[in-house]
Amino acid sequence: DQQVKQNSPSLSVQEGRISILNCDYTNSMFDYFLWYKKYPAEGPTFLISISSIKDKNEDGRFTVFLNKSAKHLSLHIVPSQPGDSAVYFCAAREYGNKLVFGAGTILRVKS
């Protein structure tokens, strides 16, 4: 049973435009949601997170939105840059800092 789902395996965006990556979850007990960026042959790099009691968190070009009623969150990257091309993972935190990950979305930003 997949508790965290990223339904888009890939996304292609033009440089300068907005990238929107989506994530759905099923477990209402998750208390934090995190986004990680991963390049091939590297470990995941933390990008941004949001508490389950918030509906928006912003950090520079990155904004995460949380819709608890829909059990849906999204990561917005504005403006998108070629260096943003990577795999993006959505993760949800359970008790004790255990993370449940989605399968990832490959973002390609074209210049």
Added chain:
Amino acid sequence: DAGVTQSPTHLIKTRGQQVTLRCSPKSGHDTVSWYQQALGQGPQFIFQYYEEEERQRGNFPDRFSGHQFPNYSSELNVNALLLGDSALYLCASSFNRGQGNTIYFGEGSWLTVV
């Protein structure tokens, strides 16, 4: 301030052999979690160590075991290796009483079983 460090970076083992992977958490962190990432998938939680004890465990067989040392570093051991154990093994470090955004990953150990 060193981040999460893992060793070795790459290794190749034969089916049936045993492997040990190592992780040093970020300074100030006391909790270490291990994840397995197969190609094309997200990381899957193996287990977590805190205060030198296994606190949580994911859906992995007993062939996967671990240890945490007094300095908070950790080892992941896999016995009787199968071809399907080939994956990237990631170590995550956190502070037990930290907020949910303080979970950092190492670069991973690439294990190939032949």
